[in-house]
Amino acid sequence: MIENTFIETIKQQNTKVYLNEPMTKHTSFRIGGAADCYCEVKDVASLRKILSLCKENGVPYFILGLGSNLLVSDHGIEGIVIKLGGEFTELTLTEDNIVRCGAGATLARLCVFARNMSLGGLEFAWGIPGSVGGAVYMNAGAYDGEIKDTVISVDYMDGEGNIRRFQKDELDFSYRHSAFTDKDLIILNASFQLRPKPQEQITERMDELMERRKTKQPINHPSAGSVFKRPEGHYAAALIEECGLKGFAIGGAEVSPKHSGFIVNDRGASAEDVLKLISHIKQVVREEKNIDLCCEVKFIGRV
Numbered sequence: 001m002i003e004n005t006f007i008e009t010i011k012q013q014n015t016k017v018y019l020n021e022p023m024t025k026h027t028s029f030r031i032g033g034a035a036d037c038y039c040e041v042k043d044v045a046s047l048r049k050i051l052s053l054c055k056e057n058g059v060p061y062f063i064l065g066l067g068s069n070l071l072v073s074d075h076g077i078e079g080i081v082i083k084l085g086g087e088f089t090e091l092t093l094t095e096d097n098i099v100r101c102g103a104g105a106t107l108a109r110l111c112v113f114a115r116n117m118s119l120g121g122l123e124f125a126w127g128i129p130g131s132v133g134g135a136v137y138m139n140a141g142a143y144d145g146e147i148k149d150t151v152i153s154v155d156y157m158d159g160e161g162n163i164r165r166f167q168k169d170e171l172d173f174s175y176r177h178s179a180f181t182d183k184d185l186i187i188l189n190a191s192f193q194l195r196p197k198p199q200e201q202i203t204e205r206m207d208e209l210m211e212r213r214k215t216k217q218p219i220n221h222p223s224a225g226s227v228f229k230r231p232e233g234h235y236a237a238a239l240i241e242e243c244g245l246k247g248f249a250i251g252g253a254e255v256s257p258k259h260s261g262f263i264v265n266d267r268g269a270s271a272e273d274v275l276k277l278i279s280h281i282k283q284v285v286r287e288e289k290n291i292d293l294c295c296e297v298k299f300i301g302r303v
């Protein structure tokens with residue numbers, strides 16, 4: 001239980017605070033119990049203060065992006081879920097075609113901003129439904145592009161509230177991994193080195209990639225995207241389909257009939273349903289293909 005005095009102090013920061021906030025409202029899967037406390041932080045000073053209050057009071061915190069790669073426990077999340085808003089959503093074009101973007105901004109907004117400035121390099125990201133912080137954390141990628149291709153530096157806050165910068169060579173990017181993976185570091189903003197490109201060409205590529213997504217992916221159904229990472233030399237979706245699991249369901253969770261790499265929640269799935277389905281898929285693929293699938297989607301909250 002979080003103490004009332006702690007909540008009152010958090011409320012005094014430049015922050016919107018919600019108690020027992022259902023995470024169904026903040027995840028693309030539309031699954032999950034409530035966070036003890038959910039707050040939207042607008043500036044660096046408030047973020048630093050909240051982190052130090054959490055440490056002093058032994059309250060765990062979780063940094064939420066747009067919740068598009070998460071499965072939240074049915075039993076909710078202990079402590080505070082922190083969402084970056086306010087100044088963390090700002091975008092600026094600096095010298096030499098570098099766009100600096102707050103971690104709380106959506107990737108979609110960044111893509112449109114770059115396009116409007118006739119700057120290419122982020123077209124691949126059009127349609128990835130996350131925040132810039134989440135995209136850097138995950139090294140999000142699609143259609144032969146990855147965040148690591150354009151990011152040149154990232155400012156972050158460490159657990160003690162210090163602001164630091166990683167240059168490109170310190171970001172330790174690899175497939176769905178970055179220097180931030182499983183670390184107590186908060187991404188504040190990222191700088192992207194883009195290159196001049198005619199706006200029509202950027203729009204054309206973005207439209208083409210969005211069309212491919214619409215054709216291949218169940219983008220209008222609640223999901224967290226591809227559930228599994230791509231195993232070396234294979235596609236997870238193809239393996240799942242070859243095992244006859246397309247459309248297979250447990251409770252309200254179903255392997256998408258449109259794309260076997262996605263689990264969709266069309267019928268009020270619980271996190272438990274999804275976990276059981278994931279476990280079943282892994283078991284069948286191991287037995288039939290001798291391949292271990294690893295989850296790309298992150299499970300968070302009370303076990």
Ligand SMILES: Cc1cc2nc3c(=O)[nH]c(=O)nc-3n(C[C@H](O)[C@H](O)[C@H](O)COP(=O)(O)OP(=O)(O)OC[C@H]3O[C@@H](n4cnc5c(N)ncnc54)[C@H](O)[C@@H]3O)c2cc1C
Pocket residue numbers: 028062063064065066067068069070084103104127128129130131132133134135136137138139140141142180185186187188217218219223224225226298
């Ligand atoms: C329909 C659909 C299609 C998708 N397609 C793709 C795709 O093509 N390619 C792809 O890579 N992904 C895809 N995804 C998955 C997802 O969109 C990406 O992983 C995205 O980058 C997650 O960003 P987010 O802001 O939603 O992060 P969240 O899901 O909120 O969080 C993911 C992780 O990032 C951490 N995080 C978020 N912000 C910060 C921050 N500021 N500081 C520190 N840590 C932070 C969180 O703590 C968490 O550990 C898809 C998802 C859906 C639903």
